[in-house]
Amino acid sequence: MLEKFGRAMREPASKRLWAPQFECASRERIRDIQDEKLAAMLPYLYEHSPFYRAKFKAAKLKPADLRTLADLPKFPVTTKDEMARDVAAHRPWGTYTPIDDRTWRERGWMIFSTSGTTATPRSFRYTALDAELWARTSARALYAMGVRAGESALTCTNYNPHVFFWSI
Incomplete structure (x- = not known):
């Protein structure tokens, strides 16, 4: 797939x-x-x-x-409150992501976390495959906006753990 x-x-x-x-x-x-x-x-x-x-x-x-x-x-x-309760019951990652410890050890790439402003922070472990797929989808998005190889683009996002920032 x-x-x-x-x-x-x-x-x-x-x-x-x-x-x-x-x-x-x-x-x-x-x-x-x-x-x-x-x-x-x-x-x-x-x-x-x-x-x-x-x-x-x-x-x-x-x-x-x-x-x-x-x-x-x-x-x-699924609500963020459900996910926050899951994290509280199954520290530190919760059980909502399909990335288990073995997969993380073998293919781990980066951890992103929500800020916790409105609920318990929820962390997500992402793999090298996620990085590859994000790079491709972000390239498609930028291409659709008219950005081509060799050009520069200004990304108007603050530096934070939001995954979009890291994907581009």
Whole structure:
């Protein structure tokens, strides 16, 4: 799935578009792509995140019960307060991310944390794969804005732990 939708776009396809197969896709094709990604993501999340596995069980659902975007309202929305309670109960990382200690040791890249202004800070461990995918999606975003190789751009974001800043 990652190769098909992420890594396959290593460079722009044309002077105007990075990934025309996605950027020019019909609404129906976009929905099909989203459904395909959902079908891959939910079983992975169920298997690797105790937090989300518990949410599935509490909702009396299995990943296969959510086959399309239209099925998503069956699944309860996750709040930052739930995540903060999870961190408090399972320090220091909580169980909401699918990155376990073994994965972190093997492929860890960087830790980002929310500020904790309105709830307990929530930390996220990201892998080298996340860095690769962020670089590609940020390159696509900048390309869509007209930025090309060799040009300079001013990023109007303050220096903070927000992941967008680090991805560009």
